[in-house]
Amino acid sequence: MKNRRMFPMFVLAFLAVAFLGVAGLAQAQGPAATPTMAMDSLQRAIVAETWTLTPQRTARAGFTGLPLRICEGTYCGELAKMPIGTPVGILVDDREGWALVHVPSLNKYGWVNTNNIVF
Structure with a gap:
C-alpha cells in the first residue's frame, strides 16, 4: 500500500x-533578441505594416538626398536622407509608387517613392 x-x-x-x-x-x-526590440516606437509602427522583415528584393537610391519617409506620401515626415546608390531592401511594394524599405546602412525602416529608386 x-x-x-x-x-x-x-x-x-x-x-x-x-x-x-x-x-x-x-x-x-x-528574452530572445528580435529586430523590433531595439527599435523606437516610430520604427515599430512602420514595421507593423508588413508581415516580414525579409527583403523581397533590393534596390538603390536614385539620387542624393532621397528622403526615407514615415508613411506613403510626400506630405509625410522624413526619417533620413539617403545618398545616391544607398542600398535598400524592399519589404513591401504597394505598386502605387511607394515601397516600405529597410536601409541597412542607417538601420531604419521607412517609405520611399519607387520612381526614385533603381532596381
Missing part, C-alpha cells in the same frame, strides 16, 4: 523539478 502512494508522489516531484529547471534555464538566457 505504501508503494502505491509513493510512485505518484515521485512522478509529481520529478515533473515539478523538471518544470522549474526548464523555467530557470529560459530565464537565465534572457
